Every structure is written in C-alpha cells, then in structure tokens.
Amino acid sequence: MKKTNDNLIVVAPASGKVIPLEQVEDQVFAQKMMGEGFGLEPTNGNLVAPVAGTVMMVADSKHAIGIKTDSGVEILLHLGIDTVELKGTPYDLKVQVGDHVEAGSSLGTWDLDLVRNNGKQTTIIFAITNSSEVLEQLEIEADTVEVGKNVANLKLKTVSEKVERSKSNEGNRFEKTAQKVIDAVGGPDNINSVIHCISRLRFYLKDINKPDDDIIRNDDHVIDIMRAQGQYQVVIGPDVVDVYDAVIDQLGTEFGDEEGTEQAVKATQPQGPDNRNFLEKTKDGFNNFIGVITGSMSPVIWSLAAAGILKGLLSVLTMPQIGELLSPKSNLYIILNAIGDSVFFFLPILVGFSAAKRIGGDPIIAAVIGGVLVHPTLTPLAGKSLGMLGGFNFPMVQYSYSIFPMILAAWLAFKIENYLKKHLPSYLTMIFVPFITILIVSGITIYITGPVIVGISKWIAVMISWVLVHSGWASGILVGGFHQVLVIFGLHWGITPLVVNDIATTGHSYLNALICQTMISQGAAVLAVAIKTKKTNLKSLSFAAAISAFCGVTEPAIYGVNLRYRRVFISGLIGSAFGGFITGLFHGNMYGFAGSWIGFASFFNPSNPSDLSSFWIFLISSVVSTIIAFIAAYVWGYNDKMEVGKKVEKPINPSKK
Template identity: 60%
Template sequence: MANKDYTELAKSIVSNVGGKQNIKSLIHCITRLRFYLKDESLAKTDNIKNQDGVIDVLKAQGQYQVVIGHAVTDVYDAVIALVGHEYSDSDATDAAIAETKAESERSAGQKFKNGFDAFIGIITGSMSPVVGILAASGILKGLLAMFTGFHWLSATGNTFLLLNAMGDSAFYFLPIIIGYTAAKRLGGDPIVTAVIGGAIAYPTILAAAGKGLNIMGLGALHFPFVSYTYSIFPMILAAWMAMKLTKWVKSWLPGYLQTIFTPLIVILVVSTVTLLVTGPVITWLADGLASGIAWSLQTSGWVSGLLLGGFYQILVIFGLHWGVVPLVANDIATTGHSYLNAILCQTMVSQGAAVLAVAIKSRKTNLKELSWGAAISAFCGVTEPAIYGVNLRYRRVFISGLIGSAVGGFITGLLHVNMWGFAGSLIGFPSFINPKVGIDASFWGFVIASAASLIVGFTVAYIWGYSDKMQKEQEIKRAKNPAKAV
C-alpha cells in the first residue's frame, strides 16, 4: 500500500473507533495499533475488520487493538498525523514492542499449544453450528431404518423417499454447509466458500468418483475423482485457502473489478487445488484416522470403554474434550459410524442419572427444580446444566456419574457397540439402529449399557453422592469453547 492509502485507512480507523474525541491515547507494538478508548462501545468493530489493510480487531489489557501486520508503523504514523502527537506515548510504544517481541520468543512448546488450540478452535467452530443438524438428521435416518426394518414403511414408497431426502440432505451437502460455517469462523466469504463446496460435491463429480475415474494424469501420476459427501476436513482447508486468496487478490485487483473477478479467481483456484491435490490427500488421511480409531477401540474393547467412560467428563471440565469432537465428526463423516461416540454417549446418560437422584432425593425446592430440568437436558444430550449447575457443586454427585459411565463404557466396549449418528444420550437411541440392517446387536448393546449407566449412576448418587446436609462447593466456570475464541 502507498502512503496515501495509509492516510485513507487511518481516517477510516479513527472514524470507526468513535472519532478523535473518543481516543485517550494510542501506542503500537510489532503488529497492532493499541487504542485506549474512552468508550469502547462506540467503536464499530465490524466496519474496521472489513477494511483492506486490517487483519483483525482484538480487545485485551484494556486496549482496543487493531491488527495491521508489518505495516503497523506506517499506519500508526498516519493516525497520529490525523489526531495529533499529544495522543502518542513513545515510552509505552517501546514497552509494547518489547513485550510482543518477548511473546514471539516464547518456548516452542507454548507456540505449539497456541497453534493447536487455534487449530481445534477452527475445526470446532466450523462444526458447532452443524452438529445439532447432523444429530437431528441421524435420528431421522435411524427411525427410518427402524420403520423399514419392522416393515412399517416401504423402502420404495414416496413417504420413505421424501423422509430419506430430509435425513440425507445435511450429510450429502455437508461440504457446502461446512464451507459456509468455516468461512464464517475464519472471516472469509461464506457464499463463495459454499459455492466451492457445491463444486466438489457436484453430482457428476460424485458419479465419476463412484466409477473410479481420474480427473487427469501426468505420466504415472493420476489425480482421481473423490466423493466428498459427508466430508469435513477438505472443506475447512478450502475455506482457509479461499480466505487467504481473497485477501491477496483484493490487495492488487482494482476495486471496480473485485465484485466479479475476486470470486471468479478464488472459486477457480481453490476448487482446482482441492479437487486435484488437497481433497484426495486429506480424504485418505481422514479415512486412515477413522479406521485406526475404530480398530483400536475394537481391539482394546472393554479397556477403552472403561477408561473413556470413567474419565471423559473430567476432560469436559477442563475443556479438553474439544479435541475429541473432531475425531467423532471424522468418524461419522468418513465411515458412517463411530465406536468412540457410542462410549461417550454413556457419559451423558450417567451424569443425567446422577442429577436425577438429586432431583428425587432433595427436599430443597430450588435445587429440585434445577435438578429435574438438568436431568431432562442430559437425557436429551446436553449435560452442561447438570454438570455445572448441580453435579460439580456437589462433587460426590459428579463422581457418582463417573462411576456409572465407567460401567456403561465398559459394557459398550465389551459388546463392541457401534453408533451411526451424532445424537447422544437417551434421545439418541435411533443413532444405534444400523441403517443397513435395522435393529441389531449394537442397539441392544446400547440398551444394556444405558440401563447399567442409569442404575449405577442413580444408585451411587442417591445412596452416597448426595444429601441435603451437604454444602455446595464453589462454582466452577464452564471451560471455554475454542470455537468461540476471538
């Protein structure tokens, strides 16, 4: 960017932080303008984020931070030229630069952790808006399998055709949906990215993949068509590439051409790279990961079930379970089923059983009402009200739930129970119906394991875990979802 462009950018930033009159002072570090504002609510964050030359906007340390990148010094000078040197603080600026240099020189382990957290945040942020839809679709497909298995519904009739389309659509067009949500999470263009998802999930491409055809060949190197229905990770990478490429194209393409030619370039380049290179590679890696997890859980059986069932909700407390969410999503997306999710399902059932014991045993009106609502929520697959509202406040109740889910997980692993959907806990029972054969051993294994989780979790909590004489522990805050991190 030229100097005159910095001046225009500076004018826009000053205007959108509330004007000169809203600025107390301004410093900068290596990459950010750091405003001290009188009233942050006056700042128009979305307007600033959408400016060419602005990477992001953050709020930290009492500062309103506009991330610029390597050109931060020039933009800072342009802003100070507008508002006046009385708003600058050279000593504080030097200190901020030193601070950010120190941060950049942190240990490799800390950098890896931050990078991993960001990576998990992008994946879960892309998946979080979709999981509920996929769970609902899985329940519908499970019910259809049950109805046709019991011959209550004909698999060739129009009713089945319509309901099956409703249940299948979220999975079939998952690349489009994930493209949209991933772009929203990354700050890209959701519509352009959704179109890229539509390109790789186009019916003729899927038909070519089904026939085992190649897109092209270079000597002995072949680029095959791949089916991307049910796929997740190829589109998340595509969304990232589209976001980066869009910014680069806008940096040199004249403004009057951007409306048409920016999406044209991005769709052509990212779709081609995804179809030829990244899509097939990531799909093969995802298939391998899902197969490896399934093999390890089937091989270790009851051991995995016991350990995962007993300790998974502890991971939830510390927010570490967000690293498991992509594994479950990958299982369902690549193989259509998940032994892992079948075990985790029992942790929801047992925590619900434990809080149900509190609801029945307690004579405290407020606690009874809270516990009844939390139990119903847990049996519907949402355990946060139970865990953070009651169970962790009375630690033995939480431990009772862990004991119950350890037993339920043990049985699930021992019987090699499988699951064909996202929806967990009791409401997720249709997800244990095999869509190919109907009700089989996995469904009855789920029934047995759930009964054990309910009985053990409830009994231990009722006898040992809770009494009205207990005092509540200090409230534990819910672990932050990296999907919602700034």
C-alpha cells in the same frame, strides 16, 4: 418505532436473518445482562434507526448507538461482536448525540467485509437496556427481514412513576466499585491500560491471572468477569461509562488513552522475536487449529444430530421384525430419507460456509467451492482418474460426507481473497476476487489437497475403530470413566472432530457409542439429587438439568450441580464406566451423532434395519449406567447437609476464541 396503545413496533435496522438473543455469540447479551432483545445477521452494510427517538449515545469506536424514545424506552444498537477493537474504521455513521431520528431513517453504513477480515463477527444486537422497567413482552414478527420493515412488537408496562437516581450517591458507589476493581486486578502496577465497550471494562494486564475474581464479582455493580481476546473483562452493564470514568479518575488519563490501548493490544500479540518455548508455541498452535476445526463444525453439529435421529427412526419403520411399516420404495420414505441425508450429502457446503465465517473469509465463496465438490456431474466420477501429470495420477474422490478438505479449502480461499483485494484495483475486486478464488481453490482441492485429506481422514477413522474394537472393555472403561473429566478442562473439543469424521467417513462411530454413556450417567446422578433433596431451588434446578442431560446436553448438570457437589460428579463417572465397559465389551456401535437417551434411534443401522445388536447393547448399557449412577449419587454422592462448592467455570470453546 410507532406507538399503538401500549405496543411499540420495531423496524429492522438492517436486512438479514433474525436470531434469538440467546444464540448471539456474546455471553453478556446472550444471558440478557443488557436486557431483552434479538440478534440480526446482516446481508449488507446499510443501517437505519429501529425506533423513533433521540440519539443519546454514539460510542467513540462507532460500534454502538443508543436511542431513547419519547416514552422512555432505551434502545442499544450494537454493531458486531468485539468490534470496539476496530476503533471505528468500518463505520460511516451519519448521526450524533442529540439528533432526533425517525424509525427507518438512515443511521449510515458499515463495511461488513472489513469487519470479517479482522476476524470479528457482524451480528447486530438490538437490546432494550431498561427492559425491567418498561417491557412486558417482546414478540419477534419475522425470521428474515428487509431493512426498515417491521421486525418486532414490544408490549410495554404501564409506568405510573419514574424514580430519578441521585447522581451524587451513584457517583460515590461508582468510585467504590472502581477502587475495588483496581485493587483486585493487581493495582496500577499490573495494568497496562483499560478501555470500555457498551457493557464491559476491558483491562489489558501484565499478568491476566493475578486478579481476584471473587472480590470483583461480589461488587453490586459487577455482573460477571471474563477473560477473552487477551483482556480481563469486567461486565458492568448500562453503568459501564460511569464506572470507567471513576476508574480513569483514580488511575490517570494515561491508562485510558488510545495510544496506551494500542500499545497494550500490541503487547498481547507476537512482536519481534518470538521468545515462547517450543511447548508454548505448540500449545497455541494446537488450540488455534482445534478452534478453527471446532468452529467450522459447531454450527452444523446439531443438524447432524437431528438428521441422525431421523435416519434411525426410518430404520425402525422399515424393520422386518415389526412388519415393515414403511416401504423403502415408497415416496414418503424417499422424501424423509432425503431430509435425513441432505445435511450429510451437502456437508462440504455447510462446513465451508461456517469455516469461512470462523476464519473471516467470504462464506458465500466458500459455500460455492463446497457446491463444486458435490456437484452432480462430478460425484459419478468418484474413483476414476482425472489424468496423469509427471507420473502422478490424480484420482477423483467422493466429497459428500467429508469435512476436512473443505476446511482447508475455506482457509485457502481466505488467503487468496485477501491477497487479491490488496493487489487488484478496487473496481475489479467485486467480480474477479470470487472468480479467481473459486477457480484456483476448486482446482487445488479436487486435484491435490482433497484426495490426500480424504485418504488421511479414512485412515484415522479406520484406526480409531480398530483400536476400540480390539481393546474392547478396556477402552470402554477408559472413555466411559474419564470423558466427562475432559469436558471440565475443555479437552473434549479435540475429540469432537474425530467423532464427526467417524460418522461422515464410515457411517458409524464406536467412540460416540462410548461417549453416549457419559451423558446418561451424569443425567442419572443429577436426577438422584433432584429426588433426594428437600431444597426447593436445588430440586427444580436438578430436574431441569437431568432432562437436559437425557436430551444430550450435560452442561447444566455438570456445571450447575454435579461439580459443585463433587461426589455427584464422581457418581456419574462410576455409572458411565460400567456402561462403557458393557458397550466396549460387546462392541456397541452408533450410526448417528445425537447421544444420551434421546439418541436411541442412532443405534439402529440404517443400511441393515434388521440388525438390532447395537440397539440392544445401547439399551442394556444405558440402563446399567442410569441405575448405578443414580444409586451411587443417592446413597453416597449427595445429602442436604453438604456444603455447595464454588461454581465451576465452563471452559471456553476454542471455536469462540
């Protein structure tokens, strides 16, 4: 890091793609609890110092390095997500505490494949842990960077005085925090062991449901609590080491040694006979299954939504009713249509890449297999026979717009990759692992699993459409009135794959048309709160949440306001039940993924621009949903005398587990 007046230039710690800190899949960093910064998805394992300064910390598990510059800026380089559990095995670091490093000098290397094969993510997180004291502004200078090249510019505050903390006073407070946390998690009798990473105390508990979350959250040193990876995680922030030391002082060193931790980790995993009952096994299996499917599609969903909006707008521009503003034969239409179609046509490549990242396989190998399935020389063979073997006919099917065949292919590739890496000599793995994996999985998918899964996918889509059409208004009320209830418990993630499969397989979704109304009505309910309340903070929060809901993202409305004033949430359910009734009664259909008011273009039929029936159904249903939800919330659902309820936790997406 080079100092230029009050600016500090940060160089890339690795080659790769820079992402906003908010998109990092670790809520502690994403919510900037550890300070401002950015994420980086590395393409190789070379690491360099992003700043010049003194190495102040190297984590025992080697997954994090702390550097302090001469000007007092404290930098944390966090290598991967949840990699503390790997106990340093992927890392070969060349620095230790006390070393002076220059910007761009080598810190060492790490094995990205080993991290991924253990089911962890390789995202590098750059955080300025004393941002509030030193940072005025952070400017990212590049989206894709090479190691050692400029990546960000820090504008620093003018610091006139440094206030030294009293270590003795801090120590007393840490001891009080440690005692409070130990008592609140159930005392030593409920603790197997405790470890810490750069921001969190990670407790392995005998009963993870026993802790009193509210008591722990109310401590001044605690930022938040989480339950993940079989751990009870107490988010502390930069003072985590001090609090951890205080915890171990009170519990005893046997609770914090590596052997105890390893035993606790094993205790959370199946060992020996599995004594879980059938329902527990089924539930865990289903959650894992949904987690893989949802995690494979989550990175693609918003691209599908954007593409659907573009396709809908093209339908509007080609309508005969408005004079066909854009000819379907024009070059502009062809280009825009290709932009809208590309995410659907190449869906197997995108899903394969994200599925491999979720499972822990090689994303490039999976993407190549997806490319095989949609290769231009194979797509014309769709519907033709690839040959007969033992009386079985092997048909070629169309894989563009398909999802599930590629998820299974990514899983097969992951298994074969791991097998080959264990049995091939190391000097052969770089060439023969991709070669053999791509060859075997492509063949199995094209000849066997692909045709079977595509057939099942089409059957599921047709059955859903048949049920919704024939049940009409009844399914409209049911889905409209209760879908957001599923959201509260996280059960809607099991429905998302069905919606995506509908659109990818048939080009439309009756189910998504009903779900669309639930977003609109929750937005209308929180809008009523924004207009009625005289509380400044609640008014601004509610207006922002309403805009977000009308743009298709309801979480700020639901978890920020509506559920905390339960009648507001119920008002939204009433509104969407009426909207769902109209949509189901008249068989409203949806041709894109984007919902709520911003998704209006998804109700235009791309294959028949002159057909406006679904758009009119959407418009009438949405107006009804908005008016009824707004009136219900304004008249009955909310007043300023109501006491706010406890914050409702957003359920964990299975794709993040």
